[in-house]
Amino acid sequence: MWEYVTERADLVAFQAFQHVSLVVQCVLLGSLIGVAVAVLVYRSPKATALANGASAVGLTIPAFALLGVLLTPFGFGITPAVIAVTFYAALPVLRNAVVGLAGVDRSLVESARGIGMSRMRTLLRVELPLAWPVVLAGVRVSTQMVMGIAAIAAYVLGPGLGGFIFSGLSRLGGANAVNSTLTGTIAIVLLALVLDLLLVLAGRLTTSRGIRV
Amino acid sequence: MSEATSAPPAGTVGSGDRHISGVAIRLDGVTKRYPGQDHPAVDDVTLEIAAGETVMFVGPSGCGKTTLLKMLNRLIEPSSGRIHLGDEDVTDQDADQLRRRIGYVIQAGGLFPHMTVATNIGMVPRMLKWDKQRIAERVDELLDLVGLDPAVYRDRYPRELSGGQQQRVGVARALAADPPVLLMDEPFGAVDPITRQRLQDELLRIQEELGKTIVFVTHDFDEAVKLGDKIVVFDVGARVVQYDTPERILAEPAEDYVADFVGAGATLKQLTLTRVGDVDLMQVTTATVGSDSAQVVAAAQAAGDGFVVVLDRRGRPISWPTVAELARTTTVPDTVDERLPVVGLRSTLNDALDTMLAASQGGVVVTSRRGGLAGVMAVETVMAAIQRTRTEVAG
Numbered sequence: 001m002w003e004y005v006t007e008r009a010d011l012v013a014f015q016a017f018q019h020v021s022l023v024v025q026c027v028l029l030g031s032l033i034g035v036a037v038a039v040l041v042y043r044s045p046k047a048t049a050l051a052n053g054a055s056a057v058g059l060t061i062p063a064f065a066l067l068g069v070l071l072t073p074f075g076f077g078i079t080p081a082v083i084a085v086t087f088y089a090a091l092p093v094l095r096n097a098v099v100g101l102a103g104v105d106r107s108l109v110e111s112a113r114g115i116g117m118s119r120m121r122t123l124l125r126v127e128l129p130l131a132w133p134v135v136l137a138g139v140r141v142s143t144q145m146v147m148g149i150a151a152i153a154a155y156v157l158g159p160g161l162g163g164f165i166f167s168g169l170s171r172l173g174g175a176n177a178v179n180s181t182l183t184g185t186i187a188i189v190l191l192a193l194v195l196d197l198l199l200v201l202a203g204r205l206t207t208s209r210g211i212r213v
Numbered sequence: 214m215s216e217a218t219s220a221p222p223a224g225t226v227g228s229g230d231r232h233i234s235g236v237a238i239r240l241d242g243v244t245k246r247y248p249g250q251d252h253p254a255v256d257d258v259t260l261e262i263a264a265g266e267t268v269m270f271v272g273p274s275g276c277g278k279t280t281l282l283k284m285l286n287r288l289i290e291p292s293s294g295r296i297h298l299g300d301e302d303v304t305d306q307d308a309d310q311l312r313r314r315i316g317y318v319i320q321a322g323g324l325f326p327h328m329t330v331a332t333n334i335g336m337v338p339r340m341l342k343w344d345k346q347r348i349a350e351r352v353d354e355l356l357d358l359v360g361l362d363p364a365v366y367r368d369r370y371p372r373e374l375s376g377g378q379q380q381r382v383g384v385a386r387a388l389a390a391d392p393p394v395l396l397m398d399e400p401f402g403a404v405d406p407i408t409r410q411r412l413q414d415e416l417l418r419i420q421e422e423l424g425k426t427i428v429f430v431t432h433d434f435d436e437a438v439k440l441g442d443k444i445v446v447f448d449v450g451a452r453v454v455q456y457d458t459p460e461r462i463l464a465e466p467a468e469d470y471v472a473d474f475v476g477a478g479a480t481l482k483q484l485t486l487t488r489v490g491d492v493d494l495m496q497v498t499t500a501t502v503g504s505d506s507a508q509v510v511a512a513a514q515a516a517g518d519g520f521v522v523v524l525d526r527r528g529r530p531i532s533w534p535t536v537a538e539l540a541r542t543t544t545v546p547d548t549v550d551e552r553l554p555v556v557g558l559r560s561t562l563n564d565a566l567d568t569m570l571a572a573s574q575g576g577v578v579v580t581s582r583r584g585g586l587a588g589v590m591a592v593e594t595v596m597a598a599i600q601r602t603r604t605e606v607a608g
Binding site: 107108110111112113114115116117118121125126129130208209210211 | 286309314325326327328
């Protein structure tokens with residue numbers, strides 16, 4: 001297998017880069033969407049319940065099914081892959097952001113308003129920074145999850161390491177089929193670990209010393 | 214707007230014409246109705262608070278006193294009625310702008326845990342677009358004012374402070390932009406009794422210096438008597454039952470309701486009316502850290518004192534060893550007695566008695582405004598005061 005990888009080092013490296021690039025961009029976009037939706041709903045118990053329900057249902061949709069549905073309007077290629085990966089990336093962040101924002105001590109919000117901070121300033125300077133560790137935990141879950149989902153996106157000819165897995169599976173029994181599948185799988189696991197480590201580091205750097213545990 | 218009214222501060226102890234930076238507050242038929250409730254939470258309250266006075270809101274829980282307080286800075290919008298600050302009608306002003314001119318202190322200080330002490334205190338000046346240099350100077354000045362060393366505490370986070378220290382920072386933050394009015398919502402409710410008493414003393418000292426208009430909500434009647442120039446006793450719907458000086462509320466409760474609220478032990482409550490500074494204090498032999506023990510012992514024996522109060526180099530009392538203890542040393546030791554009972558001149562006799570009991574001592578060391586020694590008070594002095602009030606009540 002080592003031989004298999006070294007012979008295709010350039011291709012493996014390229015697809016690994018594509019895979020990580022897809023995941024990172026989609027997680028960023030998904031996190032923004034997740035936090036934005038959470039900010040819109042967390043003050044209302046009804047909207048919160050709706051958002052939580054939607055994210056629970058969303059996570060039960062099989063990735064294959066979603067990609068299949070997206071094929072009709074968007075065809076093969078990068079667009080359905082990005083939409084699907086972003087969709088799954090947003091859900092855990094949404095859930096955690098709602099929990100994080102709802103968990104901010106109400107007396108602190110009142111104190112912020114009481115000294116003359118506007119709604120927006122209270123959100124940006126007090127609520128989001130305090131909810132940040134919980135939001136970040138959601139981003140970590142998201143990243144791990146969509147590393148796998150991005151592999152499935154190769155089914156619609158999206159970029160990334162999924163290509164190795166699918167081509168291996170389709171040639172099962174043939175030469176290098178197992179090597180191909182294993183290469184894709186192991187590379188994804190390793191990259192997921194590296195990304196998680198980077199996120200932990202980012203968490204240390206971006207969480208105030210006053211609330212670090 | 215800081216020079217608005219000049220009504221003399223009624224019922225204040227101390228110098229007659231003190232500096233006033235507060236403004237008057239006038240409530241005119243202020244009402245708060247919540248949808249779906251039969252009775253208004255606050256029903257048509259008309260109240261005038263003079264500039265530079267500390268007014269205490271007391272009453273049972275749910276009587277609407279906190280709601281009324283929060284309508285002053287419009288955290289809760291009144292359903293009807295007008296609110297005036299000085300000569301200004303602020304009922305329809307931009308609420309955020311208004312709140313930057315009104316200090317607000319809540320229980321445990323309401324400090325933002327993810328910001329340092331300096332950032333917390335500088336929050337309002339930053340919103341008012343002060344420059345960095347000015348904010349930094351103001352932060353240090355305020356930390357000094359509330360009795361925290363700026364060099365030590367400036368860069369700490371709230372969780373690295375004790376409850377009492379957090380509360381001090383909370384007060385400093387409220388005072389940051391020098392607002393004429395300070396609203397305090399049960400600020401000292403979450404600290405232990407001894408710390409609470411110290412914080413109350415601090416507040417009295419700060420208020421004597423600054424002369425703000427303070428509105429203070431509490432459920433503790435002793436606290437109201439100690440801190441208030443005036444007390445408002447509320448019943449349900451924020452009905453003003455009595456609005457008067459602590460002395461008069463204790464002496465002539467307007468209704469049975471007030472008498473009940475003041476409590477059965479009202480004769481002993483007179484202890485909260487007498488300040489430590491109002492009674493004669495004993496002067497004792499003092500010694501500065503590092504001076505020759507033998508000389509101090511000789512001086513104490515000549516004066517007939519059984520103990521000596523040791524002062525640190527800034528003149529603050531740190532311990533009170535007996536003459537026998539001191540005789541065993543060569544120079545006066547600099548050990549700080551953590552259990553040394555200390556009260557301020559503005560503390561009440563009630564506080565002094567509490568402090569003695571908590572420390573199991575027969576006396577307390579009394580400090581003056583800046584922390585220097587003012588004298589020593591013995592438990593007998595408190596007893597004499599109790600005897601006196603009891604005879605007065607009986608006669």
